[in-house]
Amino acid sequence: MTDIISPEWLLHHLDDPDVIIIDCRFTLGQPEAGFKAYQQQHLPGAFHLDLEKDLSGPITDHGGRHPLPNPQKIAKTFENMGIDEQKHVIAYDDQQGAMAARLWWLLQYLGHSKVSILDGGWSKWIELGYPTTTIQPEAKPTTFTPHLHQELLAEMEEIRQKLHHPDTILVDSRDERRYRGEYEPMDPIAGHIPGARNYFWQEVLQKQGEWKKTSELEKHFQALPKDKEIIVYCGSGVTATPNFLALKQAGYKRVKLYAGSWSDWISYPDNPIAKGEENG
Template sequence: MKHVVSRKWLLARLYESDLVIVDCRFVMGQPDAGRAAYEESHIPGAVYLDLERDLSAPVEEDGQGGRHPLPDAAELAGRLSRVGIGNDSRVVAYDDQGGAMASRLWWLLRYLGHENVFVLDEGFSAWKKGGYPVNADQKVLIPSTFLATVQHSMLVEMEEVQESLGGEERVLVDSREAPRYRGEVEPLDKKAGHIPGARNKFWKGVLQEDGSFKSPEALAEHFADLPRDKELVVYCGSGVTATPNVLALSEAGFEKVKLYAGSWSDWISYAANPIATRDE
Protein backbone atom coordinates (compact mmCIF):
# COMPACT_ATOMS: atom_id res chain seq x y z
CA MET A 1 0.00 0.00 0.00
CA LYS A 2 1.14 3.55 -0.71
CA HIS A 3 0.06 5.27 2.48
CA VAL A 4 -0.31 2.53 5.11
CA VAL A 5 2.55 0.65 6.78
CA SER A 6 2.52 -2.53 8.84
CA ARG A 7 3.77 -3.09 12.37
CA LYS A 8 6.67 -5.17 11.04
CA TRP A 9 7.65 -2.38 8.65
CA LEU A 10 7.74 0.15 11.48
CA LEU A 11 9.56 -2.16 13.90
CA ALA A 12 12.34 -2.68 11.34
CA ARG A 13 12.85 1.11 11.05
CA LEU A 14 12.04 2.15 14.62
CA TYR A 15 15.38 3.80 15.37
CA GLU A 16 16.29 5.21 11.96
CA SER A 17 17.35 8.83 12.31
CA ASP A 18 15.03 10.36 9.69
CA LEU A 19 11.90 8.68 11.08
CA VAL A 20 9.45 10.65 13.23
CA ILE A 21 6.63 8.65 14.84
CA VAL A 22 3.59 10.68 15.87
CA ASP A 23 1.00 9.53 18.39
CA CYS A 24 -2.34 11.09 17.36
CA ARG A 25 -4.66 9.35 19.82
CA PHE A 26 -7.69 11.49 20.64
CA VAL A 27 -11.16 10.74 21.99
CA MET A 28 -13.97 13.04 20.89
CA GLY A 29 -15.58 14.63 23.92
CA GLN A 30 -12.64 13.70 26.15
CA PRO A 31 -9.99 16.20 25.06
CA ASP A 32 -7.34 15.11 27.56
CA ALA A 33 -7.71 11.33 27.07
CA GLY A 34 -5.31 11.05 24.13
CA ARG A 35 -2.40 12.81 25.81
CA ALA A 36 -3.01 10.85 29.02
CA ALA A 37 -2.87 7.59 27.05
CA TYR A 38 0.34 8.75 25.37
CA GLU A 39 1.98 9.60 28.69
CA GLU A 40 1.03 6.18 30.07
CA SER A 41 2.64 4.30 27.16
CA HIS A 42 3.44 4.80 23.51
CA ILE A 43 5.60 3.47 20.70
CA PRO A 44 9.25 4.19 21.61
CA GLY A 45 10.40 7.58 20.39
CA ALA A 46 6.92 8.80 19.47
CA VAL A 47 5.96 12.44 19.90
CA TYR A 48 2.38 13.55 20.56
CA LEU A 49 0.24 15.88 18.47
CA ASP A 50 -3.25 16.76 19.69
CA LEU A 51 -6.19 16.90 17.27
CA GLU A 52 -7.66 20.07 18.75
CA ARG A 53 -4.59 21.89 20.09
CA ASP A 54 -2.16 21.09 17.28
CA LEU A 55 -4.03 19.80 14.22
CA SER A 56 -6.98 22.23 14.27
CA ALA A 57 -7.49 25.96 14.59
CA PRO A 58 -9.75 27.39 17.34
CA VAL A 59 -13.47 27.12 16.59
CA GLU A 60 -15.10 30.34 15.38
CA GLU A 61 -18.03 31.71 17.37
CA ASP A 62 -20.34 31.57 14.35
CA GLY A 63 -19.31 27.97 13.63
CA GLN A 64 -17.96 28.85 10.21
CA GLY A 65 -14.98 26.67 9.38
CA GLY A 66 -16.58 23.79 11.27
CA ARG A 67 -15.83 22.05 14.55
CA HIS A 68 -12.21 21.32 13.62
CA PRO A 69 -11.08 24.17 11.35
CA LEU A 70 -7.87 23.68 9.44
CA PRO A 71 -4.88 25.10 11.33
CA ASP A 72 -3.00 28.04 9.89
CA ALA A 73 -0.32 26.61 7.61
CA ALA A 74 2.52 28.66 9.08
CA GLU A 75 1.50 27.85 12.66
CA LEU A 76 1.24 24.14 11.87
CA ALA A 77 4.64 24.19 10.15
CA GLY A 78 6.05 25.71 13.36
CA ARG A 79 4.49 22.99 15.51
CA LEU A 80 5.85 20.30 13.21
CA SER A 81 9.30 21.85 13.37
CA ARG A 82 9.22 21.97 17.17
CA VAL A 83 8.54 18.23 17.48
CA GLY A 84 11.37 17.40 15.07
CA ILE A 85 9.55 17.05 11.75
CA GLY A 86 11.50 18.57 8.87
CA ASN A 87 11.12 18.43 5.12
CA ASP A 88 13.43 15.39 4.97
CA SER A 89 11.59 13.43 7.68
CA ARG A 90 9.70 10.22 7.14
CA VAL A 91 6.60 10.45 9.30
CA VAL A 92 4.48 7.58 10.60
CA ALA A 93 1.25 8.53 12.39
CA TYR A 94 -0.84 6.24 14.56
CA ASP A 95 -3.91 6.42 16.78
CA ASP A 96 -6.38 4.08 18.44
CA GLN A 97 -9.42 5.34 16.54
CA GLY A 98 -9.29 3.24 13.38
CA GLY A 99 -6.86 5.58 11.67
CA ALA A 100 -9.12 8.66 11.74
CA MET A 101 -6.80 10.93 13.74
CA ALA A 102 -3.64 9.60 12.11
CA SER A 103 -5.21 10.20 8.69
CA ARG A 104 -5.86 13.82 9.69
CA LEU A 105 -2.11 14.32 10.19
CA TRP A 106 -1.40 12.34 7.00
CA TRP A 107 -3.68 14.66 5.05
CA LEU A 108 -2.36 17.84 6.69
CA LEU A 109 1.27 16.97 5.93
CA ARG A 110 0.43 16.26 2.31
CA TYR A 111 -1.54 19.52 2.21
CA LEU A 112 1.66 21.27 3.34
CA GLY A 113 3.56 19.57 0.51
CA HIS A 114 5.10 16.68 2.46
CA GLU A 115 4.57 13.35 0.69
CA ASN A 116 6.73 11.12 2.90
CA VAL A 117 4.03 10.35 5.49
CA PHE A 118 2.26 7.10 6.40
CA VAL A 119 -0.42 5.73 8.71
CA LEU A 120 0.36 2.72 10.90
CA ASP A 121 -2.10 -0.08 10.17
CA GLU A 122 -4.39 -1.13 13.05
CA GLY A 123 -3.03 1.44 15.52
CA PHE A 124 -1.57 1.39 19.00
CA SER A 125 -3.64 -1.30 20.74
CA ALA A 126 -2.84 -3.84 18.02
CA TRP A 127 0.84 -2.86 18.24
CA LYS A 128 0.89 -3.39 22.01
CA LYS A 129 -1.23 -6.55 21.90
CA GLY A 130 1.12 -7.99 19.29
CA GLY A 131 4.03 -7.77 21.73
CA TYR A 132 5.74 -4.88 20.00
CA PRO A 133 7.74 -2.50 22.23
CA VAL A 134 6.14 0.34 24.16
CA ASN A 135 7.40 2.68 26.86
CA ALA A 136 6.51 5.89 28.69
CA ASP A 137 9.77 7.73 27.99
CA GLN A 138 9.43 11.32 26.83
CA LYS A 139 11.61 11.90 23.78
CA VAL A 140 14.01 14.83 23.98
CA LEU A 141 12.69 17.05 21.20
CA ILE A 142 15.31 18.32 18.79
CA PRO A 143 13.66 20.99 16.61
CA SER A 144 13.90 20.71 12.85
CA THR A 145 12.87 23.06 10.06
CA PHE A 146 9.64 22.44 8.18
CA LEU A 147 8.89 24.74 5.27
CA ALA A 148 5.33 24.42 3.96
CA THR A 149 4.34 24.43 0.30
CA VAL A 150 0.57 24.58 0.58
CA GLN A 151 -1.32 22.42 -1.92
CA HIS A 152 -4.52 24.43 -2.30
CA SER A 153 -5.75 22.04 -4.98
CA MET A 154 -6.38 19.37 -2.31
CA LEU A 155 -9.10 21.49 -0.76
CA VAL A 156 -12.62 22.59 -1.71
CA GLU A 157 -14.23 25.60 -0.03
CA MET A 158 -17.89 25.89 0.98
CA GLU A 159 -18.67 28.28 -1.90
CA GLU A 160 -17.37 25.73 -4.41
CA VAL A 161 -19.63 23.08 -2.89
CA GLN A 162 -22.58 25.49 -3.18
CA GLU A 163 -21.78 26.19 -6.81
CA SER A 164 -21.58 22.52 -7.71
CA LEU A 165 -24.98 21.54 -6.22
CA GLY A 166 -27.08 19.94 -8.94
CA GLY A 167 -24.13 19.89 -11.31
CA GLU A 168 -22.29 16.91 -12.74
CA GLU A 169 -18.64 17.95 -12.49
CA ARG A 170 -18.31 16.93 -8.81
CA VAL A 171 -19.60 14.08 -6.65
CA LEU A 172 -19.96 14.68 -2.91
CA VAL A 173 -19.04 11.80 -0.58
CA ASP A 174 -20.42 11.90 2.99
CA SER A 175 -18.21 9.88 5.36
CA ARG A 176 -20.56 9.71 8.37
CA GLU A 177 -22.65 6.78 9.57
CA ALA A 178 -25.84 6.19 7.58
CA PRO A 179 -28.29 7.34 10.31
CA ARG A 180 -26.47 10.68 10.56
CA TYR A 181 -26.34 10.98 6.77
CA ARG A 182 -30.09 10.39 6.57
CA GLY A 183 -30.75 12.89 9.34
CA GLU A 184 -32.28 10.32 11.71
CA VAL A 185 -29.85 11.20 14.51
CA GLU A 186 -27.32 13.98 15.07
CA PRO A 187 -25.24 13.67 18.23
CA LEU A 188 -22.75 16.46 17.50
CA ASP A 189 -24.11 19.17 15.23
CA LYS A 190 -27.05 21.57 15.46
CA LYS A 191 -28.81 20.34 12.32
CA ALA A 192 -29.32 16.84 10.94
CA GLY A 193 -29.08 15.59 7.37
CA HIS A 194 -26.57 15.87 4.55
CA ILE A 195 -25.55 18.10 1.67
CA PRO A 196 -28.00 17.54 -1.21
CA GLY A 197 -26.71 15.06 -3.77
CA ALA A 198 -24.06 13.54 -1.51
CA ARG A 199 -23.49 9.80 -1.53
CA ASN A 200 -22.90 7.98 1.74
CA LYS A 201 -19.67 6.05 2.30
CA PHE A 202 -19.18 5.54 6.05
CA TRP A 203 -15.44 5.87 6.66
CA LYS A 204 -15.16 2.65 8.67
CA GLY A 205 -16.15 0.78 5.53
CA VAL A 206 -12.51 1.06 4.41
CA LEU A 207 -11.46 -1.19 7.31
CA GLN A 208 -11.58 -4.95 7.70
CA GLU A 209 -13.18 -6.56 10.75
CA ASP A 210 -9.83 -6.66 12.57
CA GLY A 211 -9.42 -2.90 12.13
CA SER A 212 -6.78 -3.06 9.41
CA PHE A 213 -7.18 -1.25 6.12
CA LYS A 214 -8.63 -3.22 3.23
CA SER A 215 -6.32 -4.02 0.33
CA PRO A 216 -6.24 -1.62 -2.64
CA GLU A 217 -8.24 -4.17 -4.64
CA ALA A 218 -10.91 -4.46 -1.93
CA LEU A 219 -11.03 -0.67 -1.61
CA ALA A 220 -11.52 -0.35 -5.38
CA GLU A 221 -14.48 -2.71 -5.03
CA HIS A 222 -15.81 -0.76 -2.02
CA PHE A 223 -15.78 2.47 -4.05
CA ALA A 224 -16.81 0.86 -7.36
CA ASP A 225 -20.00 2.94 -7.61
CA LEU A 226 -18.06 6.22 -7.54
CA PRO A 227 -16.89 7.71 -10.85
CA ARG A 228 -13.17 7.92 -11.52
CA ASP A 229 -13.51 10.63 -14.17
CA LYS A 230 -15.16 13.21 -11.89
CA GLU A 231 -13.89 15.20 -8.93
CA LEU A 232 -14.80 13.56 -5.62
CA VAL A 233 -15.34 15.95 -2.70
CA VAL A 234 -15.17 14.10 0.61
CA TYR A 235 -16.63 15.45 3.85
CA CYS A 236 -17.80 14.25 7.28
CA GLY A 237 -18.95 16.09 10.40
CA SER A 238 -15.88 18.24 10.97
CA GLY A 239 -13.27 17.22 8.38
CA VAL A 240 -11.49 14.58 10.47
CA THR A 241 -13.11 11.21 9.67
CA ALA A 242 -13.31 12.20 6.00
CA THR A 243 -9.54 11.80 5.78
CA PRO A 244 -9.45 7.97 6.05
CA ASN A 245 -11.80 7.95 3.05
CA VAL A 246 -9.46 10.32 1.18
CA LEU A 247 -6.53 8.02 1.99
CA ALA A 248 -8.48 4.91 0.99
CA LEU A 249 -9.65 6.46 -2.29
CA SER A 250 -6.03 7.20 -3.12
CA GLU A 251 -5.09 3.59 -2.30
CA ALA A 252 -7.90 2.46 -4.62
CA GLY A 253 -6.42 4.49 -7.47
CA PHE A 254 -8.75 7.49 -7.51
CA GLU A 255 -6.86 10.61 -8.54
CA LYS A 256 -9.44 13.41 -8.43
CA VAL A 257 -10.12 13.51 -4.69
CA LYS A 258 -10.49 16.65 -2.59
CA LEU A 259 -11.49 17.42 1.00
CA TYR A 260 -14.22 19.81 2.12
CA ALA A 261 -12.43 20.52 5.37
CA GLY A 262 -15.20 22.44 7.13
CA SER A 263 -17.61 19.61 6.29
CA TRP A 264 -21.15 19.33 7.64
CA SER A 265 -20.53 21.51 10.71
CA ASP A 266 -19.37 24.33 8.42
CA TRP A 267 -22.15 23.79 5.87
CA ILE A 268 -24.94 24.20 8.44
CA SER A 269 -23.38 27.38 9.87
CA TYR A 270 -24.76 29.16 6.79
CA ALA A 271 -28.54 29.42 7.27
CA ALA A 272 -29.31 29.52 3.55
CA ASN A 273 -27.55 26.26 2.71
CA PRO A 274 -29.98 23.48 1.76
CA ILE A 275 -30.22 20.20 3.68
CA ALA A 276 -31.33 16.76 2.47
CA THR A 277 -32.60 13.93 4.69
CA ARG A 278 -33.07 10.89 2.49
CA ASP A 279 -30.94 8.28 0.78
CA GLU A 280 -29.53 9.35 -2.59
Protein backbone atom coordinates in the same frame (compact mmCIF):
# COMPACT_ATOMS: atom_id res chain seq x y z
CA MET B 1 5.89 6.58 -0.47
CA THR B 2 3.54 3.96 0.96
CA ASP B 3 0.54 5.51 2.68
CA ILE B 4 0.01 2.50 4.96
CA ILE B 5 2.96 0.78 6.65
CA SER B 6 2.97 -2.44 8.65
CA PRO B 7 3.85 -2.73 12.35
CA GLU B 8 6.66 -5.11 11.33
CA TRP B 9 8.21 -2.44 9.10
CA LEU B 10 8.07 0.15 11.85
CA LEU B 11 9.49 -2.27 14.41
CA HIS B 12 12.60 -2.55 12.25
CA HIS B 13 12.84 1.22 11.76
CA LEU B 14 12.36 2.44 15.34
CA ASP B 15 15.98 3.62 15.46
CA ASP B 16 16.00 5.17 12.00
CA PRO B 17 16.91 8.87 12.45
CA ASP B 18 14.84 9.77 9.39
CA VAL B 19 11.65 8.29 10.87
CA ILE B 20 9.50 10.41 13.18
CA ILE B 21 6.56 8.75 14.92
CA ILE B 22 3.51 10.76 15.95
CA ASP B 23 0.92 9.51 18.44
CA CYS B 24 -2.44 11.03 17.42
CA ARG B 25 -4.70 9.35 19.96
CA PHE B 26 -7.71 11.50 20.78
CA THR B 27 -11.21 10.76 22.04
CA LEU B 28 -14.05 13.08 21.02
CA GLY B 29 -15.80 14.36 24.11
CA GLN B 30 -12.81 13.45 26.29
CA PRO B 31 -10.16 15.93 25.11
CA GLU B 32 -7.55 14.98 27.72
CA ALA B 33 -7.82 11.21 27.23
CA GLY B 34 -5.44 10.97 24.27
CA PHE B 35 -2.53 12.75 25.91
CA LYS B 36 -3.09 10.88 29.18
CA ALA B 37 -2.91 7.59 27.28
CA TYR B 38 0.27 8.80 25.59
CA GLN B 39 1.84 9.67 28.95
CA GLN B 40 1.03 6.22 30.28
CA GLN B 41 2.39 4.31 27.31
CA HIS B 42 3.35 4.97 23.68
CA LEU B 43 5.57 3.72 20.88
CA PRO B 44 9.30 4.26 21.45
CA GLY B 45 10.36 7.68 20.17
CA ALA B 46 6.81 8.88 19.52
CA PHE B 47 5.73 12.48 19.96
CA HIS B 48 2.10 13.40 20.60
CA LEU B 49 -0.15 15.75 18.63
CA ASP B 50 -3.60 16.66 19.87
CA LEU B 51 -6.51 16.90 17.42
CA GLU B 52 -7.96 20.06 18.93
CA LYS B 53 -4.84 21.79 20.27
CA ASP B 54 -2.47 21.03 17.40
CA LEU B 55 -4.27 19.64 14.34
CA SER B 56 -7.15 22.16 14.41
CA GLY B 57 -7.46 25.91 14.53
CA PRO B 58 -9.68 28.03 16.80
CA ILE B 59 -13.43 27.68 16.34
CA THR B 60 -15.18 30.71 14.84
CA ASP B 61 -18.62 31.38 13.33
CA HIS B 62 -17.68 29.37 10.25
CA GLY B 63 -15.14 26.67 9.48
CA GLY B 64 -16.74 23.85 11.45
CA ARG B 65 -15.94 22.13 14.72
CA HIS B 66 -12.35 21.31 13.74
CA PRO B 67 -11.12 24.11 11.43
CA LEU B 68 -7.79 23.61 9.73
CA PRO B 69 -4.87 25.01 11.74
CA ASN B 70 -2.96 28.04 10.55
CA PRO B 71 -0.31 26.67 8.13
CA GLN B 72 2.53 28.67 9.66
CA LYS B 73 1.56 27.69 13.19
CA ILE B 74 1.35 23.96 12.47
CA ALA B 75 4.58 24.22 10.44
CA LYS B 76 6.26 25.59 13.57
CA THR B 77 4.91 22.64 15.56
CA PHE B 78 6.37 20.26 12.98
CA GLU B 79 9.70 22.12 13.08
CA ASN B 80 9.88 21.76 16.85
CA MET B 81 9.40 17.99 16.46
CA GLY B 82 12.25 17.77 13.98
CA ILE B 83 10.12 17.20 10.89
CA ASP B 84 11.68 18.42 7.65
CA GLU B 85 11.55 17.26 4.03
CA GLN B 86 13.93 14.36 4.74
CA LYS B 87 11.85 12.84 7.53
CA HIS B 88 9.34 10.02 7.05
CA VAL B 89 6.44 10.69 9.42
CA ILE B 90 4.51 7.70 10.79
CA ALA B 91 1.15 8.51 12.37
CA TYR B 92 -0.89 6.21 14.59
CA ASP B 93 -3.92 6.39 16.84
CA ASP B 94 -6.42 4.13 18.59
CA GLN B 95 -9.44 5.51 16.72
CA GLN B 96 -9.28 3.21 13.67
CA GLY B 97 -7.00 5.59 11.82
CA ALA B 98 -9.25 8.67 11.83
CA MET B 99 -6.91 10.94 13.82
CA ALA B 100 -3.80 9.59 12.09
CA ALA B 101 -5.44 10.21 8.71
CA ARG B 102 -6.11 13.81 9.74
CA LEU B 103 -2.36 14.30 10.27
CA TRP B 104 -1.61 12.37 7.06
CA TRP B 105 -3.91 14.70 5.08
CA LEU B 106 -2.55 17.85 6.75
CA LEU B 107 1.02 16.95 5.87
CA GLN B 108 0.00 16.16 2.29
CA TYR B 109 -1.79 19.52 2.11
CA LEU B 110 1.32 21.28 3.45
CA GLY B 111 3.46 19.62 0.80
CA HIS B 112 5.06 16.86 2.86
CA SER B 113 4.32 13.56 1.10
CA LYS B 114 6.65 11.43 3.24
CA VAL B 115 3.93 10.41 5.65
CA SER B 116 2.34 7.04 6.38
CA ILE B 117 -0.23 5.58 8.75
CA LEU B 118 0.56 2.61 10.96
CA ASP B 119 -1.72 -0.22 9.89
CA GLY B 120 -3.91 -1.35 12.77
CA GLY B 121 -2.66 1.52 14.93
CA TRP B 122 -2.00 1.27 18.62
CA SER B 123 -4.26 -1.75 19.14
CA LYS B 124 -2.40 -3.89 16.59
CA TRP B 125 0.98 -2.81 17.97
CA ILE B 126 -0.05 -3.92 21.46
CA GLU B 127 -1.62 -7.13 20.17
CA LEU B 128 1.69 -8.06 18.56
CA GLY B 129 3.53 -7.47 21.83
CA TYR B 130 5.82 -4.85 20.35
CA PRO B 131 7.73 -2.46 22.67
CA THR B 132 6.27 0.61 24.33
CA THR B 133 7.66 3.25 26.64
CA THR B 134 6.72 6.13 28.93
CA ILE B 135 9.76 8.18 27.92
CA GLN B 136 8.97 11.33 25.95
CA PRO B 137 11.61 11.96 23.28
CA GLU B 138 13.73 15.05 22.95
CA ALA B 139 13.24 16.81 19.65
CA LYS B 140 15.91 18.21 17.37
CA PRO B 141 14.26 21.32 15.88
CA THR B 142 14.68 21.86 12.17
CA THR B 143 13.04 23.85 9.36
CA PHE B 144 9.67 22.96 7.87
CA THR B 145 8.57 25.04 4.89
CA PRO B 146 4.91 24.56 3.90
CA HIS B 147 3.97 24.42 0.23
CA LEU B 148 0.19 24.37 0.20
CA HIS B 149 -1.56 21.99 -2.19
CA GLN B 150 -4.83 23.86 -2.58
CA GLU B 151 -6.07 21.24 -5.04
CA LEU B 152 -6.62 18.91 -2.06
CA LEU B 153 -8.98 21.33 -0.31
CA ALA B 154 -12.57 22.37 -1.02
CA GLU B 155 -14.22 25.39 0.59
CA MET B 156 -17.92 26.00 1.23
CA GLU B 157 -18.45 28.33 -1.73
CA GLU B 158 -17.01 25.73 -4.08
CA ILE B 159 -19.36 23.10 -2.67
CA ARG B 160 -22.34 25.40 -3.15
CA GLN B 161 -21.34 26.12 -6.76
CA LYS B 162 -20.88 22.43 -7.56
CA LEU B 163 -24.11 21.07 -6.07
CA HIS B 164 -25.49 18.51 -8.55
CA HIS B 165 -22.70 19.33 -11.01
CA PRO B 166 -22.23 16.31 -13.32
CA ASP B 167 -18.45 16.33 -12.94
CA THR B 168 -18.42 16.41 -9.12
CA ILE B 169 -19.56 13.79 -6.62
CA LEU B 170 -19.96 14.59 -2.92
CA VAL B 171 -19.21 11.76 -0.50
CA ASP B 172 -20.63 11.95 3.03
CA SER B 173 -18.41 9.88 5.33
CA ARG B 174 -20.71 9.70 8.37
CA ASP B 175 -22.74 6.67 9.36
CA GLU B 176 -26.05 6.00 7.62
CA ARG B 177 -28.31 7.41 10.33
CA ARG B 178 -26.50 10.72 10.46
CA TYR B 179 -26.37 10.91 6.67
CA ARG B 180 -30.11 10.32 6.39
CA GLY B 181 -30.79 12.90 9.09
CA GLU B 182 -32.38 10.41 11.48
CA TYR B 183 -29.88 11.07 14.26
CA GLU B 184 -27.38 13.84 14.97
CA PRO B 185 -25.29 13.63 18.17
CA MET B 186 -22.72 16.31 17.34
CA ASP B 187 -24.27 19.15 15.36
CA PRO B 188 -27.42 21.27 15.87
CA ILE B 189 -28.97 20.35 12.50
CA ALA B 190 -29.40 16.87 11.01
CA GLY B 191 -29.20 15.86 7.36
CA HIS B 192 -26.66 15.97 4.55
CA ILE B 193 -25.53 18.17 1.68
CA PRO B 194 -27.94 17.71 -1.23
CA GLY B 195 -26.75 15.19 -3.79
CA ALA B 196 -24.16 13.59 -1.52
CA ARG B 197 -23.67 9.84 -1.52
CA ASN B 198 -22.99 7.96 1.68
CA TYR B 199 -19.80 5.94 2.21
CA PHE B 200 -19.28 5.40 5.94
CA TRP B 201 -15.56 5.88 6.61
CA GLN B 202 -15.15 2.77 8.77
CA GLU B 203 -16.06 0.61 5.78
CA VAL B 204 -12.56 1.16 4.33
CA LEU B 205 -11.24 -0.93 7.23
CA GLN B 206 -11.27 -4.64 7.92
CA LYS B 207 -13.07 -5.90 11.02
CA GLN B 208 -9.75 -6.07 12.86
CA GLY B 209 -9.15 -2.36 12.22
CA GLU B 210 -6.53 -2.77 9.51
CA TRP B 211 -6.92 -1.08 6.13
CA LYS B 212 -8.53 -2.99 3.30
CA LYS B 213 -6.38 -3.99 0.35
CA THR B 214 -6.40 -1.92 -2.84
CA SER B 215 -8.57 -4.42 -4.71
CA GLU B 216 -11.15 -4.34 -1.90
CA LEU B 217 -11.19 -0.55 -1.90
CA GLU B 218 -11.64 -0.47 -5.67
CA LYS B 219 -14.67 -2.73 -5.26
CA HIS B 220 -16.00 -0.64 -2.37
CA PHE B 221 -15.94 2.56 -4.45
CA GLN B 222 -16.77 0.96 -7.82
CA ALA B 223 -19.99 3.01 -8.19
CA LEU B 224 -17.90 6.22 -8.23
CA PRO B 225 -16.47 6.99 -11.70
CA LYS B 226 -12.72 7.57 -11.61
CA ASP B 227 -12.92 10.44 -14.07
CA LYS B 228 -15.09 12.52 -11.72
CA GLU B 229 -13.98 14.93 -9.03
CA ILE B 230 -14.72 13.46 -5.59
CA ILE B 231 -15.20 15.76 -2.60
CA VAL B 232 -15.34 14.02 0.77
CA TYR B 233 -16.80 15.43 3.96
CA CYS B 234 -17.99 14.25 7.38
CA GLY B 235 -19.11 16.09 10.50
CA SER B 236 -16.03 18.24 11.05
CA GLY B 237 -13.41 17.22 8.48
CA VAL B 238 -11.68 14.53 10.53
CA THR B 239 -13.30 11.17 9.76
CA ALA B 240 -13.56 12.06 6.06
CA THR B 241 -9.78 11.79 5.80
CA PRO B 242 -9.73 7.95 5.91
CA ASN B 243 -12.08 8.03 2.90
CA PHE B 244 -9.75 10.53 1.20
CA LEU B 245 -6.81 8.19 1.73
CA ALA B 246 -8.80 5.10 0.69
CA LEU B 247 -9.95 6.77 -2.52
CA LYS B 248 -6.35 7.61 -3.31
CA GLN B 249 -5.39 3.98 -2.63
CA ALA B 250 -8.17 2.88 -4.99
CA GLY B 251 -6.75 4.97 -7.81
CA TYR B 252 -8.86 8.13 -7.69
CA LYS B 253 -6.81 11.15 -8.76
CA ARG B 254 -9.23 14.06 -8.26
CA VAL B 255 -10.09 13.91 -4.56
CA LYS B 256 -10.67 16.89 -2.28
CA LEU B 257 -11.54 17.31 1.38
CA TYR B 258 -14.25 19.73 2.44
CA ALA B 259 -12.40 20.54 5.64
CA GLY B 260 -15.25 22.42 7.33
CA SER B 261 -17.67 19.62 6.43
CA TRP B 262 -21.24 19.40 7.73
CA SER B 263 -20.60 21.57 10.79
CA ASP B 264 -19.41 24.37 8.50
CA TRP B 265 -22.16 23.84 5.89
CA ILE B 266 -24.95 24.32 8.42
CA SER B 267 -23.36 27.50 9.81
CA TYR B 268 -24.70 29.27 6.70
CA PRO B 269 -28.51 29.55 7.10
CA ASP B 270 -29.12 29.76 3.34
CA ASN B 271 -27.38 26.46 2.52
CA PRO B 272 -29.82 23.74 1.47
CA ILE B 273 -30.18 20.56 3.52
CA ALA B 274 -31.35 17.12 2.42
CA LYS B 275 -32.56 14.09 4.35
CA GLY B 276 -33.14 10.47 3.43
CA GLU B 277 -31.29 8.33 0.87
CA GLU B 278 -29.53 9.61 -2.24
CA ASN B 279 -27.20 6.78 -3.14
CA GLY B 280 -28.90 5.94 -6.42
